[in-house]
């Protein structure tokens with residue numbers, strides 16, 4: 001019964017604007033769900049008293065940090081991509097969308113991480129002894145990220161107690177975080193204080209999905225966007241800032257993320273963008289696309305979209 005409710009909810013949330021629609025009656029072995037769409041701090045954002053967040057507090061509107069989940073429908077195995085500070089709510093949603101029940105202390109089988117900034121990995125702490133006390137959650141990350149987790153508390157305690165089982169990879173090497181699910185790994189430029197930063201292309205039997213939530217502006221890495229987009233059906237891309245208007249006090253040249261306006265200009269003529277399959281996430285609480293319906297509609301008219309919580313892609 002619970003499982004049917006999960007399936008119905010999932011069908012209702014199938015990627016709304018993307019032309020690469022899954023055929024209604026056919027489902028692939030792997031399904032991907034969006035579990036969060038905002039920048040590291042989510043929304044409301046701690047420390048923000050501006051209208052973006054005071055309004056969100058007043059209305060109860062909540063956005064979780066960017067995260068994806070993949071379920072293998074054959075085995076029931078679950079992969080979480082990014083462990084955010086909102087991991088409990090996000091995994092509850094993931095279980096509902098995937099029709100999973102009774103996971104207990106093993107809420108997922110595997111985790112895949114892009115980098116060591118707080119919105120992307122702090123949730124790992126909740127697999128530890130104070131909370132879930134999980135056993136051997138397969139944690140896939142770059143070698144540098146694995147070295148950081150192994151050397152620094154509280155993460156190293158999770159590794160020593162076997163709550164996380166690290167699976168480090170060399171950037172550029174393809175990995176298989178769930179049996180049968182190939183993931184291509186790409187090193188991307190970003191503020192790399194504690195780890196390097198990865199982007200991923202998930203290769204399912206039917207579709208390829210790009211996930212690049214955090215990256216420096218495209219002109220800092222010529223050719224990178226084209227490389228990441230190669231052969232991709234659906235792209236979830238860094239949409240931290242729209243056009244810089246949300247940061248009036250900052251010089252545009254100081255904003256390290258690619259602006260959404262720049263990404264759209266670069267991708268406007270590509271097949272993926274024409275099909276509505278370039279979808280922005282990791283949006284900052286101040287990003288006007290989260291607050292301005294007219295602006296959002298204009299973006300959608302150009303063929304782009306904002307990732308929505310719970311939307312799904314058949315891989």
Ligand SMILES: [Zn+2]
Nearest residue numbers: 048052053285
């Ligand atoms: Zn705010």
Ligand SMILES: [Zn+2]
Nearest residue numbers: 115117190214
């Ligand atoms: Zn980051």
